Amino acid sequence: MASAYGARVRAVLWIALVAGLVFVGLQFVRPTLTNPPVTAELQAPPEVRAVLRQSCYNCHSNETKLPWFDQVVPAYWLVNKDVKEARAHLNFSEIGKLPAAQQRGALFEAVNMIQMGAMPLPSYLRVHPGAAVSAENLKVLRDYLMPPTPAGATPAADTSAADAQYKGWITASGAPLKVQAEFNGVEFLPDYKNWKAISSTDRPDNHTMREILGNDVAIKAIAEHHINPWPDGTAFAKVAWAQQPDGKGAVQTGAFIQVELMIRDSRKYASTKGWGWGRWRGMDLKPYGKNADFTNECIGCHEPVRQNDYVYTMPLGGQQ
Template identity: 70%
Template sequence: MDATSQTRFRGLAWTIAVLGLVFVGIQFLRPELTNPPVTAELQAPPEVMQVLKGSCYSCHSNETKLPWFDEVVPAYWIVTSDVMEARRHMNFSEMGRLPVAQQRGFLFEAVNMIQLGAMPLPAYTKVHPNAVVKPEQLAVLRNYLSGPPAPDAARTAQAAMKATADAAADNAEYGKWIQSSGPATNVQPEFNGVGFLPDYKNWKAISSTDRFDNHTMREILANDVAVKAIAENHINPWPDGSAFAKVTWVQPAPDEKGVVKAGRFVQTELMIKDSQKYSATEGWGWGRWRGMDLKPYGKDAAFQNECTSCHEPVAKNDYVYTMPLRGQQ
């Protein structure tokens, strides 16, 4: 080695040593990730629990177990913040205290997210391939949700029959809602300034989520600009002026006598594309109006963070979950 390469080598060795020390040093910067007690675990059959424990519990429960490579900073930082965030949204260790119908509601949303490939988080499954939910495991969850809600079998079987009978009436009522011409009067804009578009009722239905659990029915509608974009396959990004509505309609769980009440309109949500105006919220204006009187959902403009963070897993699809097939019009 001549003198210059010796100096270079020294420099390199120092750099590596310093980086190594920094790496060791930052290992001590650890936000604490604790497992609070499991107070009220979700109530579901063992085969369902097995799927959730294998794929979701590392983030959505108080029984987080990290493999060694997640204990190493900076992976630890990412996982910790995911776990905190995930628990805030849905915690299987604490949802047992909710009414059974509501627990099933969470599971329904869970199945939806799995089917859409949004959960477990794709960034997570890349490193933890075992967490991917296999098709036969997804079938276990769907199967469970399509059965009558436990535990009182006689009462619920009766309720399930009633629910089927009611579904037709419910659909008719839904049809009326969709078609009713008089837009609800005086609908206030959302707290972020996004205004309600009563015309959404005339948009094209591009998808309706199947109601295999007999509780919720959602319809996704797209306006002319979006429908044209679908036909021309210009959907990523969606052109300005595209708009989607998601209408949610609930069939409430049977009451204590096993009687199913008539279906109930829950809410309409809108996404309106304007890449300039709404650049701060991923290019979309977000709004949610609840109840027959269509009350804005937000308390202040911060509500829209809920929308963008839940749509974040489909950022690659310009934040739109529903992927209509081309030509399906």
């Protein structure tokens, strides 16, 4: 009895020893991860860079610093892959060579991804809680991209301008404006003006204001937390106007630029990620596409939020 027990203990010890040796041996199987020189760091104020440095640089720069527990295989393999992929998508050590507007654009997208909870990668955050972007740090980024509106400015401006816009469309000639379908067959939905606002954003870098609206199906899905995937019938509109500073520091809504729609139908639009995409420009709402290929432009730019069913906007209160 005792010897059978002893044999079992010996077997377990052997297995542990072999496993230990394999573990140690695997530490030498290391794809190289080097830090190439920082050639053109993002041009931004130091406090902005500091935030990114704390939360993003370990993956999105040539200044990766791995803590010891990331140096241990297999964690090392995972981090290595993330870093290489992250650098290929966005590298804060090299982005400084792009025109200033493009750098801001990239930062704008980055802030969107943070707000949505897509970045830093949630899997990474679980192990590196210190990389989380705090509310104060997020504010630093937002204030840089969108300086706070001066006191006294009326955010109502955009709704009133939108109302005027819409009245113009529906009553100009007594008959509703006839709008052509997009080249991919997606129909314009004039009813979008009655949808609910989910968020609105300013982009001082290109002087536009936009509003994101969702239809009833979208609003219900938000309330019920069924937003990934979004149910069939969901529709979003993104409306953009030019910004017109009034000279006293406030910003008024200027000319209507365009409205974009995303309409969910997982079967009908299976070939375009389950969404119908359309953009109508100018007061006469001309379809934007020259042919159906424009859809690739939309999808390409919404690709980074594919885990969010291709939707950028994080509905307020819609996610935990």
